[in-house]
Amino acid sequence: MNKQTQINQEPTMEIRRRSFFTRQRLSAQGKIAAWCYVVATLAAVAGATALALIGSFSSDLTTFAVLVFITTLFVVSGVRWLQAGATLLGVVLFYLFFTQPYVISSLYEPKTDPQGGFGHFVGVVILFGIITLAFVANLSMVLQNFQLSSRRRWFAPTSSVIIGMVIGTLVIGALGPGASAPALAAIAPLETPQMAAGPGVPTSINMGMAHAPISVGQLHAPATAAHVDHFTLTAQSAHLALGSGITVPAWTFNGTAPGPTLHVRQGDELVVTLVNHLSFGVTIHWHGVRVPNDADGVAGVTQDAVKPGQSYIYRFIVPDAGTYWYHSHQFSYDETTNGLYGMLIVDPTTPTLHADVDESVALHAWNGANNQAIYTMNAGDGVLKQAALPGQWVRLRIVNTAETPSGNPQLVTLVGAPFQVVALDGHDLHAPQWLTATPLPIGSAQRYDIYFQMPTHGSVALVTADDGQGYVQAPALVVGQGSGPAKLPVITKWFDLTTYGTPAHDAVTPQSHFNATYNITLGNQMGTSLGRTGMTYTMNGKVFPNTGMIMVKEGQLIKLHFVNQTSLYHPMHLHGHVFTILGENGRPLTGSPVHQDTVLVPPHATYDVAFVANNPGIWMLHCHNFLHSNWGMDMMVMYNVSTPYTVGSASGNFPD
Numbered sequence: 229m230n231k232q233t234q235i236n237q238e239p240t241m242e243i244r245r246r247s248f249f250t251r252q253r254l255s256a257q258g259k260i261a262a263w264c265y266v267v268a269t270l271a272a273v274a275g276a277t278a279l280a281l282i283g284s285f286s287s288d289l290t291t292f293a294v295l296v297f298i299t300t301l302f303v304v305s306g307v308r309w310l311q312a313g314a315t316l317l318g319v320v321l322f323y324l325f326f327t328q329p330y331v332i333s334s335l336y337e338p339k340t341d342p343q344g345g346f347g348h349f350v351g352v353v354i355l356f357g358i359i360t361l362a363f364v365a366n367l368s369m370v371l372q373n374f375q376l377s378s379r380r381r382w383f384a385p386t387s388s389v390i391i392g393m394v395i396g397t398l399v400i401g402a403l404g405p406g407a408s409a410p411a412l413a414a415i416a417p418l419e420t421p422q423m424a425a426g427p428g429v430p431t432s433i434n435m436g437m438a439h440a441p442i443s444v445g446q447l448h449a450p451a452t453a454a455h456v457d458h459f460t461l462t463a464q465s466a467h468l469a470l471g472s473g474i475t476v477p478a479w480t481f482n483g484t485a486p487g488p489t490l491h492v493r494q495g496d497e498l499v500v501t502l503v504n505h506l507s508f509g510v511t512i513h514w515h516g517v518r519v520p521n522d523a524d525g526v527a528g529v530t531q532d533a534v535k536p537g538q539s540y541i542y543r544f545i546v547p548d549a550g551t552y553w554y555h556s557h558q559f560s561y562d563e564t565t566n567g568l569y570g571m572l573i574v575d576p577t578t579p580t581l582h583a584d585v586d587e588s589v590a591l592h593a594w595n596g597a598n599n600q601a602i603y604t605m606n607a608g609d610g611v612l613k614q615a616a617l618p619g620q621w622v623r624l625r626i627v628n629t630a631e632t633p634s635g636n637p638q639l640v641t642l643v644g645a646p647f648q649v650v651a652l653d654g655h656d657l658h659a660p661q662w663l664t665a666t667p668l669p670i671g672s673a674q675r676y677d678i679y680f681q682m683p684t685h686g687s688v689a690l691v692t693a694d695d696g697q698g699y700v701q702a703p704a705l706v707v708g709q710g711s712g713p714a715k716l717p718v719i720t721k722w723f724d725l726t727t728y729g730t731p732a733h734d735a736v737t738p739q740s741h742f743n744a745t746y747n748i749t750l751g752n753q754m755g756t757s758l759g760r761t762g763m764t765y766t767m768n769g770k771v772f773p774n775t776g777m778i779m780v781k782e783g784q785l786i787k788l789h790f791v792n793q794t795s796l797y798h799p800m801h802l803h804g805h806v807f808t809i810l811g812e813n814g815r816p817l818t819g820s821p822v823h824q825d826t827v828l829v830p831p832h833a834t835y836d837v838a839f840v841a842n843n844p845g846i847w848m849l850h851c852h853n854f855l856h857s858n859w860g861m862d863m864m865v866m867y868n869v870s871t872p873y874t875v876g877s878a879s880g881n882f883p884d
């Protein structure tokens with residue numbers, strides 16, 4: 229009797245042991261799942277630790293490691309509903325895996341992925357194999373458990389799946405695109421820049437004068453200089469971790485953006501070897517430097533774009549001290565906005581200003597997920613630090629390398645110390661006044677050199693307002709000890725270069741005799757440009773290459789009268805020369821003389837500038853908002869020079 233009861237009770241115990249919340253021994257599939265998850269956990273933890281040790285902490289990989297660890301615990305717990313939940317976490321793991329830019333790039337370019345090439349690819353594939361195996365084993369274990377249940381056979385699996393789905397949805401929601409961790413949103417890989425094809429696309433345009441006595445190739449640097457600086461810049465792709473967890477795909481010089489800062493001395497000769505490891509043509513333009521024409525780096529005008537695998541040597545003397553930069557001038561819209569730029573700092577032969585700390589800051593905007601602009605200072609989108617001691621003098625050289633997506637200039641200002649603007653576009657201002665948190669409007673390609681003394685305590689911060697909406701906490705540069713500013717200033721009246729500084733003698737003034745004056749009307753309208761239809765940006769109603777040219781002769785003093793008929797800012801840049809600013813809206817400057825290579829013409833304003841034609845060649849005059857120059861706003865200043873190069877689909881050269 230007693231024995232009979234025991235026998236009868238046996239199946240009941242078995243069922244209870246396998247019920248919803250109780251634990252059970254792992255089946256064979258369960259063991260496979262558990263071991264695979266353990267291996268994946270160890271791999272992810274090892275990877276995350278290694279990255280943290282080399283200083284490039286990855287929040288993505290850490291999240292992955294934590295999640296795969298939780299999944300492992302769920303499986304080994306033996307609790308059936310947790311095991312079912314683990315399958316849903318497995319789905320989240322796949323999601324994280326395949327939305328990770330490093331993984332995507334590695335699968336995309338197995339051999340050439342800049343994050344570690346083929347080794348990285350193999351690692352990605354192995355990790356993928358392990359989590360797939362774990363997931364399949366996990367799923368089959370759950371299904372097997374489902375079949376073994378003999379009581380309430382629908383309840384446990386169904387509720388497990390629902391709970392798992394809720395957890396999974398919450399996790400995806402918390403981590404997914406548009407939520408708190410934009411790092412996990414997929415940023416589209418870069419597309420190779422190329423010209424539109426078909427009607428309206430020029431095949432071969434020669435920008436030179438057909439029977440000119442001299443060709444661009446003859447306009448080169450003198451044979452010798454007292455001191456020669458050699459540099460090599462290699463154009464290559466990279467993925468840039470911006471610091472906050474966002475990684476952007478980029479084309480770079482030497483693997484970083486900005487590329488290496490070239491620091492040289494006035495009068496030095498630069499010999500720069502450009503090596504192209506990208507799959508399309510590139511050049512280097514030395515923005516603001518009065519280079520000989522053959523070193524100007526304009527594809528289709530002063531050279532052919534440097535082809536993949538090839539190299540090219542730029543040789544020029546830097547005649548002026550100051551803050552300059554360099555960028556590709558083949559498809560400059562695509563190539564510069566995606567990272568092919570860097571800074572060039574030229575120290576004066578006789579220093580005029582003492583600085584204990586001299587740093588350059590490149591402001592950039594990257595194309596993030598969902599076309600959201602990601603603003604950076606140098607290589608980071610967070611708070612950068614710059615050491616400086618109390619009482620030290622600091623010079624910051626700020627360049628806007630961005631395309632300025634909104635079309636408005638970026639605003640920058642300094643919080644925590646009064647400052648002077650000592651130079652614009654590298655050219656010193658005369659007796660500048662002290663400013664306090666004055667917003668400095670900086671158009672694409674422009675430079676401001678600011679100068680200040682560190683206070684006795686606390687830090688000083690350089691902050692920006694993108695699109696003029698208001699200053700932001702990041703990106704920012706904190707100089708000295710401490711964190712960013714506790715309180716951001718409000719935007720006050722913008723800096724006005726036409727009234728700043730103190731008057732001084734200048735070689736060119738509005739009273740000078742001009743050999744010629746050209747009116748250039750800046751417009752925008754729907755139209756076609758190079759075979760594309762859309763919003764075009766015009767000079768005198770025309771789009772490049774129909775904009776005509778400004779013919780000059782060596783020694784002439786030329787005045788340009790810009791009339792901006794649009795509601796947009798246009799940073800107008802002339803290659804190879806320096807403008808003297810004559811006035812805005814017909815009013816001459818009341819402060820320091822101002823010399824710039826890029827003048828920011830405000831909406832519905834006029835601007836008068838002049839330049840001495842002292843550098844023979846074929847020189848671009850264009851808006852430096854890359855979108856505008858890409859859609860028409862370019863012309864040439866021409867000295868009766870010919871060129872063997874052409875722009876168009878035949879050569880593949882397209883400067884903007």
Ligand code: C2O
Pocket residue numbers: 513515555557673801803848850852
């Ligand atoms: Cu900064 Cu035509 O260039």
Ligand code: CU
Pocket residue numbers: 765797798799851852853856857861
């Ligand atoms: Cu423009």
